[in-house]
Amino acid sequence: xxxxxxxxxxxxxxxxxxxxxFPFFDSAHYIVSVMALREQPGALEVxxxxxxxxxxxxxxxxxxGAVLSSMMMAEPPIxxxxxSTNVLLASFIWYLVFYCPQDLIYSSATILPLRLxxxxxxxxxxxxxxxxxxxxxxxxxxxxxxxxxAIGWAKGAGGGLIxxxxxxxxxxxxxxxxxxxxMSYPTKVTLIGAVLFALQQSQYLPLQTHQLMLLYxxxxxxxxxxxxxxxxxSSPFAPVEAALYHALFARPAGYCLAPKHAETxxxxxxxxxxxxxxxxxxxxSLNGAAVAESDSPDHSIDPKEGSSSATNGKDQIKQKDxxxxxxxx
Amino acid sequence: xxxxxxxxxxxxxxxxxxxxxFPFFDSAHYIVSVMALREQPGALEVxxxxxxxxxxxxxxxxxxGAVLSSMMMAEPPIxxxxxSTNVLLASFIWYLVFYCPQDLIYSSATILPLRLxxxxxxxxxxxxxxxxxxxxxxxxxxxxxxxxxAIGWAKGAGGGLIxxxxxxxxxxxxxxxxxxxxMSYPTKVTLIGAVLFALQQSQYLPLQTHQLMLLYxxxxxxxxxxxxxxxxxSSPFAPVEAALYHALFARPAGYCLAPKHAETxxxxxxxxxxxxxxxxxxxxSLNGAAVAESDSPDHSIDPKEGSSSATNGKDQIKQKDxxxxxxxx
Amino acid sequence: xxxxxxxxxxxxxxxxxxxxxFPFFDSAHYIVSVMALREQPGALEVxxxxxxxxxxxxxxxxxxGAVLSSMMMAEPPIxxxxxSTNVLLASFIWYLVFYCPQDLIYSSATILPLRLxxxxxxxxxxxxxxxxxxxxxxxxxxxxxxxxxAIGWAKGAGGGLIxxxxxxxxxxxxxxxxxxxxMSYPTKVTLIGAVLFALQQSQYLPLQTHQLMLLYxxxxxxxxxxxxxxxxxSSPFAPVEAALYHALFARPAGYCLAPKHAETxxxxxxxxxxxxxxxxxxxxSLNGAAVAESDSPDHSIDPKEGSSSATNGKDQIKQKDxxxxxxxx
Numbered sequence: 001x002x003x004x005x006x007x008x009x010x011x012x013x014x015x016x017x018x019x020x021x022f023p024f025f026d027s028a029h030y031i032v033s034v035m036a037l038r039e040q041p042g043a044l045e046v047x048x049x050x051x052x053x054x055x056x057x058x059x060x061x062x063x064x065g066a067v068l069s070s071m072m073m074a075e076p077p078i079x080x081x082x083x084s085t086n087v088l089l090a091s092f093i094w095y096l097v098f099y100c101p102q103d104l105i106y107s108s109a110t111i112l113p114l115r116l117x118x119x120x121x122x123x124x125x126x127x128x129x130x131x132x133x134x135x136x137x138x139x140x141x142x143x144x145x146x147x148x149x150a151i152g153w154a155k156g157a158g159g160g161l162i163x164x165x166x167x168x169x170x171x172x173x174x175x176x177x178x179x180x181x182x183m184s185y186p187t188k189v190t191l192i193g194a195v196l197f198a199l200q201q202s203q204y205l206p207l208q209t210h211q212l213m214l215l216y217x218x219x220x221x222x223x224x225x226x227x228x229x230x231x232x233x234s235s236p237f238a239p240v241e242a243a244l245y246h247a248l249f250a251r252p253a254g255y256c257l258a259p260k261h262a263e264t265x266x267x268x269x270x271x272x273x274x275x276x277x278x279x280x281x282x283x284x285s286l287n288g289a290a291v292a293e294s295d296s297p298d299h300s301i302d303p304k305e306g307s308s309s310a311t312n313g314k315d316q317i318k319q320k321d322x323x324x325x326x327x328x329x
Numbered sequence: 330x331x332x333x334x335x336x337x338x339x340x341x342x343x344x345x346x347x348x349x350x351f352p353f354f355d356s357a358h359y360i361v362s363v364m365a366l367r368e369q370p371g372a373l374e375v376x377x378x379x380x381x382x383x384x385x386x387x388x389x390x391x392x393x394g395a396v397l398s399s400m401m402m403a404e405p406p407i408x409x410x411x412x413s414t415n416v417l418l419a420s421f422i423w424y425l426v427f428y429c430p431q432d433l434i435y436s437s438a439t440i441l442p443l444r445l446x447x448x449x450x451x452x453x454x455x456x457x458x459x460x461x462x463x464x465x466x467x468x469x470x471x472x473x474x475x476x477x478x479a480i481g482w483a484k485g486a487g488g489g490l491i492x493x494x495x496x497x498x499x500x501x502x503x504x505x506x507x508x509x510x511x512m513s514y515p516t517k518v519t520l521i522g523a524v525l526f527a528l529q530q531s532q533y534l535p536l537q538t539h540q541l542m543l544l545y546x547x548x549x550x551x552x553x554x555x556x557x558x559x560x561x562x563s564s565p566f567a568p569v570e571a572a573l574y575h576a577l578f579a580r581p582a583g584y585c586l587a588p589k590h591a592e593t594x595x596x597x598x599x600x601x602x603x604x605x606x607x608x609x610x611x612x613x614s615l616n617g618a619a620v621a622e623s624d625s626p627d628h629s630i631d632p633k634e635g636s637s638s639a640t641n642g643k644d645q646i647k648q649k650d651x652x653x654x655x656x657x658x
Numbered sequence: 659x660x661x662x663x664x665x666x667x668x669x670x671x672x673x674x675x676x677x678x679x680f681p682f683f684d685s686a687h688y689i690v691s692v693m694a695l696r697e698q699p700g701a702l703e704v705x706x707x708x709x710x711x712x713x714x715x716x717x718x719x720x721x722x723g724a725v726l727s728s729m730m731m732a733e734p735p736i737x738x739x740x741x742s743t744n745v746l747l748a749s750f751i752w753y754l755v756f757y758c759p760q761d762l763i764y765s766s767a768t769i770l771p772l773r774l775x776x777x778x779x780x781x782x783x784x785x786x787x788x789x790x791x792x793x794x795x796x797x798x799x800x801x802x803x804x805x806x807x808a809i810g811w812a813k814g815a816g817g818g819l820i821x822x823x824x825x826x827x828x829x830x831x832x833x834x835x836x837x838x839x840x841m842s843y844p845t846k847v848t849l850i851g852a853v854l855f856a857l858q859q860s861q862y863l864p865l866q867t868h869q870l871m872l873l874y875x876x877x878x879x880x881x882x883x884x885x886x887x888x889x890x891x892s893s894p895f896a897p898v899e900a901a902l903y904h905a906l907f908a909r910p911a912g913y914c915l916a917p918k919h920a921e922t923x924x925x926x927x928x929x930x931x932x933x934x935x936x937x938x939x940x941x942x943s944l945n946g947a948a949v950a951e952s953d954s955p956d957h958s959i960d961p962k963e964g965s966s967s968a969t970n971g972k973d974q975i976k977q978k979d980x981x982x983x984x985x986x987x
Binding site: 071072073074137140141143144145146147150151164173175176177178180181182183245248249 | 375376377378379380381382385399403404405406407410411413416424428497498499500501502
Binding site: 046047048049050051052053056070074075076077078081082084087095099168169170171172173 | 730732801804822835841903907
């Protein structure tokens with residue numbers, strides 16, 4: 001790419017591509033990952049009840065991508081444990097973040113400038129992981145573009161993709177949500193990276209590996225920094241996503257109901273998801289409906305709603321009906 | 330087998346065994362599978378919320394057998410993705426079934442004669458998949474009859490066997506049911522096929538491969554057609570199953586309670602399955618019992634019952650008690 | 659180790675290390691495992707509803723360690739099925755324990771002296787399994803001490819570690835508990851064994867393999883016998899654990915709440931675990947709260963509590979509040 005030569009960026013890109021992740025960038029990744037775990041609701045309580053479950057959860061946060069991509073490639077998912085140095089480093093950081101006297105480490109690391117630097121460094125490791133996954137897949141499946149994307153994605157965003165099972169280690173089970181149903185920003189940006197690197201490695205992009213590494217790294221670091229500084233969770237891809245969605249997947253309103261055939265054949269399989277609606281149809285099933293709804297998996301629990309839930313059954317049913325009609329829009 | 334020679338069926342059988350699955354039979358399999366997904370409750374809603382989760386779910390419906398059997402054999406479960414042509418074909422069909430303008434494709438495919446043909450063609454692919462699984466297992470485990478049966482079954486009925494995890498992709502979690510607890514017809518017929526092909530490959534049956542392929546294919550296609558035309562869900566194996574069950578697994582009534590020792594040691598582990606019964610024992614726990622029961626995982630939700638559920642708590646408890654006593658028979 | 663020579667124990671140790679597990683010790687392992695399954699709540703009901711699910715569950719009890727360690731090493735998890743003799747033996751025992759006429763086998767095996775002998779013999783197989791796992795891992799990962807411990811542990815205590823998924827086969831799902839969150843005695847003692855054998859195989863211990871086998875076997879058999887005779891579930895490691903916990907993981911009281919930052923960012927992720935507490939805060943949500951609590955996954959169901967649950971909503975809320983405050987201590 002001539003622009004790189006023109007701007008004398010080639011040397012910078014080459015230098016970046018020779019950067020060693022161990023120990024500094026890896027440490028930053030471990031610190032940010034373990035802190036993310038610690039900030040999960042209930043994680044501190046688990047750290048007191050069972051240090052072992054907490055440690056295992058932390059390792060899944062730190063090495064989840066390697067575990068998931070290994071499983072997808074039928075390589076031993078235990079392999080990350082064989083790299084003793086990295087496991088010991090991650091375990092040491094886990095210990096400091098959770099159990100350090102006076103909570104010194106966690107308190108310091110939450111100071112914004114330090115957290116910014118650490119998060120930036122963690123983002124850098126993402127490039128290496130995605131590229132590692134893509135080349136690992138390419139060795140086994142030449143021309144397997146889809147496999148390369150999948151493995152690159154899994155290696156770069158594994159912690160998020162297996163979050164249901166990571167939570168299970170801590171005794172938390174939230175089946176109603178996962179990273180495929182509602183992708184978080186890191187998962188999205190990793191998917192884009194995996195697509196780009198897979199295209200580049202298959203020589204569909206007019207870029208060399210180190211050039212793409214520079215571009216992608218700069219993009220994800222800048223974007224992460226922007227999001228942290230502005231406290232914004234808005235994704236930079238939102239307009240593109242919305243446009244794609246409307247072009248490809250939008251359908252006219254009123255189309256959301258399954259055709260009659262489907263309804264009649266599948267009544268007995270009626271899922272937990274559709275329970276509240278069927279219950280609230282019967283206006284006289286006051287308490288029954290109210291409670292069943294507060295149990296249904298597809299409503300995230302809102303404490304305010306919970307406290308008001310028994311004040312008036314009829315009110316709540318109206319409210320729920322409104323929710324249901326909103327959903328059908 | 331002389332009968333085959335006598336009826337001049339050998340050539341037909343050989344012709345059938347040389348049939349190519351790609352593209353027509355594979356396409357029929359993808360169409361029927363994706364339509365089955367679309368008819369799941371909540372699937373259309375997922376297709377609007379997250380096309381990616383919907384796509385991934387569809388791929389599990391189409392390639393679930395290959396994924397499951399690969400995992401059982403420690404081969405890369407990602408391998409089906411490396412067959413780009415088939416994945417693109419399945420993705421194209423997924424798109425048409427879910428997002429086609431005016432819903433043309435789905436509407437046409439639900440017309441009975443077309444659906445009959447597609448379902449028949451899908452059944453044909455089952456023979457190939459079961460046989461593929463059995464021979465794949467035989468390569469690694471000579472004389473491993475049980476492994477051959479397991480892999481043949483997994484490859485032919487994988488989508489059903491992993492349905493709990495496929496549902497999880499869509500945010501649905503129904504732990505109280507799985508294909509082992511309550512086998513559906515396709516799972517049963519695939520198991521029988523896996524047993525037959527494993528016996529045949531181990532030369533315990535006086536049949537050649539192409540002869541068994543013809544017999545099994547004719548049986549499953551005819552039976553599927555019969556079931557669709559009559560709208561009957563009755564399995565042709567029901568009498569055999571009932572006889573086997575009574576011969577092997579029946580026990581005198583009253584024996585269903587665990588011995589005292591077990592009860593006392595395991596009270597604290599009392600499972601979700603046993604909740605409704607324990608609740609309804611207390612006659613005065615009116616609303617509590619009623620609602621707990623409508624939430625209980627081992628009752629499939631019946632909308633009629635749901636609407637009447639709050640009319641009279643006592644009535645419902647009586648009704649439930651009857652259900653419970655029926656269960657104990 | 660001179661003590662061994664001094665006490666003439668070397669020959670005993672060598673003799674023990676040459677002991678064949680098949681068929682007697684393996685049979686004892688299968689009997690005790692299947693009996694443990696049968697004593698799970700709901701297992702008998704499953705054995706009547708679906709013998710196949712019951713059989714599969716039994717196999718996971720008997721071969722869970724082999725399945726789990728295979729998956730961790732990317733070896734076929736189906737492999738235990740290829741050992742027909744052992745599978746047939748285990749299946750035969752499964753049949754006798756669950757379906758024997760007059761329930762003869764189960765009734766006899768629950769007689770204390772016989773159960774003592776069987777449990778002791780089962781413990782002996784633990785030594786062999788842990789050592790098998792450690793050496794299996796050592797072949798692939800020389801010097802991978804952590805991998806050796808993990809595989810040894812998985813092979814020796816696999817049935818417990820995968821219990822969440824074994825329960826799922828039976829339609830039971832208890833995400834709020836697992837062996838990492840709250841280790842049972844067998845899981846603990848297996849972990850200790852895995853650490854010891856891994857250290858020994860890496861030559862960090864001044865012992866030979868057969869000597870450690872003797873010591874470990876004697877310890878686990880004696881300890882199991884003691885626990886069964888006294889009916890005590892107190893672990894012999896409790897003091898060591900408590901000391902370690904206080905030295906490494908204890909933190910001052912009042913520190914259990916997450917910092918404000920974490921709380922505000924994670925409200926929307928509020929987990930299922932915290933539901934009951936948030937509900938019971940609203941004093942006026944009488945029935946709603948009561949029933950929601952009886953459904954909540956982190957309370958094991960107590961039938962007595964269930965029958966009293968609807969007598970007085972307010973009482974129950976008080977009771978629950980007390981429980982919650984106890985938990986926060």
